[in-house]
Amino acid sequence: MPTLEPDLNRLYVENSIPAFSREAPFSSLLMDLQTQGWSVQDDFFSTGFTQALKDEAENIQNAFMLQAGVGRKQDHQLVLDARRDYIQWIDPDKPIRKDFLRTMEELRIALNRRLFLGLFDYEAHFARYEKGAFYEKHLDAFKGESNRILSTVLYLNDDWQDGDGGELVIYDENNPDIEIGRFFPKKGRLAVFLSECFHHEVIVAKRTRHSIAGWFRVNNTTSMTLDPDQ
Template sequence: MTLPNASFLDDDSSLFESLFEFIANDIIEKGYSIRPYALPENLTNLLLNHITELPESNFKRAGIGRAKDHIINDFIRTDEISWITGNSEAGSAWISWTAALQAYLNRRLFLGLFSFESHFARYTKGDFYKKHKDAFKGEGNRVLSVVVYLNQHWSADDAGELVIYDKNLPASAVIDNKKVTVIPSFGTIVVFLSEEFVHEVLPAKRDRYSIAGWFRLNNSIANNIDPPS
């Protein structure tokens, strides 16, 4: 596999083949994949440096809903976001890496993924995003959600976990209330079916950085590109 426009990444493409295969198998088996410290370190560092150097004006309060239905709701979420484009080295490298993942998953799982959109997310101390789904059956075209964490030296005491609710999990002393908890550690990748899993972001005790993105199907009609640029 060749990673377009990502020459600074590891030259051994087999490393990515192996990671992408793990992700694909996880999705087949349980609908989500959690891969700690799996994003290439040089890419993770590049993204972290970029997000921490972004001007305050680049971040906007995140809302819920799209287009005319978009609203700010402090009861649901309090994070800030900045949409990612290919106009920076970090943005271009990230888009190239996700394009390689998209191509692999389409070839391996026949998902028909057409496009990808993503944003940086900044959660300051105490910020949260309550239980929600990224897509609802029959109402959208988000297929796979992708989350990557950019937090160095993060410990369980820092909180800010992603919680995924999996109704198929058996109850046990290890699995509490059918939920999977992910510590937002540096380079950890989470991929899950957008329509299937309720999830939430718990408040953190310090600033927390991540990327959230979605692979989408093609819902373009009459030359109107979806999603719009």
């Protein structure tokens, strides 16, 4: 029986891959958020770090992902007419996942220092849109009803082309009928926007599409119990 040797190119050791390849990686994002409330940054992370996240996303078996729904905790329900993606929440149980969450913690601190948002924590999940999947126009939070302040989406797809679908569409803050941006889900692209302000949608994907969706949150608790995540 042959010995199965590990593929060394697919092994990632904690902290062995620099997250960024440029100085001041947050500067453009922070400026955009301060001036317009949303930002789309290409090649936000280093090539190696993005590839590690892409490999992690693609290696998740469908059996270990959940059909995404609408609402949180006891209000959660499946609405297949609204969204068709599958998700797996990210816990710090593997090196690359831990490093991703640590990096977003650095961004949380920078956001609070620059924009005084009072962000308390960050939660995220891998998302998989199979061919035919979509997410209709929606807000990630409603004013006064959610602790989600900033939404983030990191795209993990090679060679995305015209005709592949799956674009993120962002709508005007003051008129959700006006489209202000349409973005391919190409590898390394990070979108960040105010959760309560910008309607957005995912156009029907014509091929499998991977991403990491996340939210920076404030803590609205008035007791000893923290707001629930996920």
